[in-house]
Amino acid sequence: HIGITQSYCRLLHNAVQSGCQYFSFADQDDVWLPDKLARGVRALRTIPSSTPALYCARQIVTDAKLRPIGVSPALQHAHFRTAMTQNIASGCTVMLNRTAAKTVLATDPSPALLHDWWCYLVVAGAGGAIVADSSPVMLYRQHGENRIGAPPDVFSRGVAALRRGPTPFVKTMRHHLTALQHHGDLLRPEARADLSLITLALAGGRWQRVRALRLAGFRRQTWLETLLFRIWFIIG
Numbered sequence: 534h535i536g537i538t539q540s541y542c543r544l545l546h547n548a549v550q551s552g553c554q555y556f557s558f559a560d561q562d563d564v565w566l567p568d569k570l571a572r573g574v575r576a577l578r579t580i581p582s583s584t585p586a587l588y589c590a591r592q593i594v595t596d597a598k599l600r601p602i603g604v605s606p607a608l609q610h611a612h613f614r615t616a617m618t619q620n621i622a623s624g625c626t627v628m629l630n631r632t633a634a635k636t637v638l639a640t641d642p643s644p645a646l647l648h649d650w651w652c653y654l655v656v657a658g659a660g661g662a663i664v665a666d667s668s669p670v671m672l673y674r675q676h677g678e679n680r681i682g683a684p685p686d687v688f689s690r691g692v693a694a695l696r697r698g699p700t701p702f703v704k705t706m707r708h709h710l711t712a713l714q715h716h717g718d719l720l721r722p723e724a725r726a727d728l729s730l731i732t733l734a735l736a737g738g739r740w741q742r743v744r745a746l747r748l749a750g751f752r753r754q755t756w757l758e759t760l761l762f763r764i765w766f767i768i769g
Contacts, residue, residue, distance in 0.1 A: 536644040537647065538642050538643075538644055538646055538647060538648045538651065539644060541558060542637075542638065542648065545629075545634055545637065548634070549631070549634050549635060549638060553631070554630070554631050555573070555574055555577060555628055555629070555630060556628065556629045556630075556631075556634045557570060557573060557628045557629075558624045558625065558627050560624065560625045563625050563671055563672060563673055563674055564599065564672040565670065565671045566670050566672070569626075569670040569671055570628070572588075572590070572668070572670055573588045573590075573628035576588045576628075576664045576666065577628060577630045577664070580630065582632060583632060584630075584661060585629075585630065585632045585633035585635075585656045585660075585661030585662070586629070586633050586656070586662040586663075586664065587622060587628070587633050587652060587653060587656040587657075587661065587662070587663050587664070588626075588627065588628040588629075588664045589608070589611075589621065589622040589623060589626045589627050589628075589665055590626040590666035590668060590669065590670040591604060591605045591606075591607065591626070591666065591667065591668065591669040591670070592604070592605045592625065592670070592671050592672070593669045593671070593672050593673065594673050594675060595673065595674050595675065596674075597674060597675065599672055602675065604669055605623070605669070607667055607754075608621050608665035608666070608667065609665075610754060611657070611663040611664075611665045613654070613658050613723075613727065614727060614748060614749075614750040614751045614752070615750060615752060615753065616650075616653050616654045616657045617706065617727070618706075618751065618753050619753045619754065619762070620647070620649060620650035620653055621653070621665065621754065622650065622652065622663075624648060624649030626666075626670055627653075629652065629656070632661075633652070633656045636655055636656060636659050636661070636719060637652050637656070639716070640655055640712075640715075640716045640719065641715075643708070643712060646708060646709070646712060654709060654713060655713075655719065657724075658713060658719070658720040658724040658728075659719050659720060659721065659724075660720075660721040660724070698765075699765035699768055699769030700769060702765050703765065703766070706731075707735065710728060710735070714728060714732070727748065727751075731745055733745075739768075742766055742767045743767060745766075746763055746766060746767075
């Protein structure tokens, strides 16, 4: 009982110590499709082992009895600037190569951070490869006790975001900015520059935030999600 992120980090550490080459997070209430691990390994093997790499994929969203509800949205953009705005690396689909696992373990994420989003941020910020598979690899079971859960479509995600409002989003972004700045030595220079610019924008006025939004790729997956993100970023 040490929290989600610390639990996964401890397990990841144990797996690295045991000599594993690939690492996949498993949630006890989900069902993997038969080729899930094979797809991830094939994708990661195309990347030099010295490069940190993270694989993620889509999910078939189901109800508690595994009846399909829909398929999670397509993953179109995956790099450090998009990682700052939204997590597309659902932990139940994530696979890391050994270099990525060691890079993540070189950090000390706080309990306020989620393990999958943190892995995505660190690997992308370190100049690693992010492989987003357009095919679903698992059944993502939705029930009354989901810790996070997944809206089945972009519209549902938008409604959920509107209900939450800008405060939780901006709070999470600030947590990420602070945590990443503690590990600047792991990040490539471009990522450190982005961190500095976004941090100054959030500390400044709305005009500074508007200027930060001009960063190429500082967006979410779809234009509608990006519009909402920009509004939240400016007013939050």
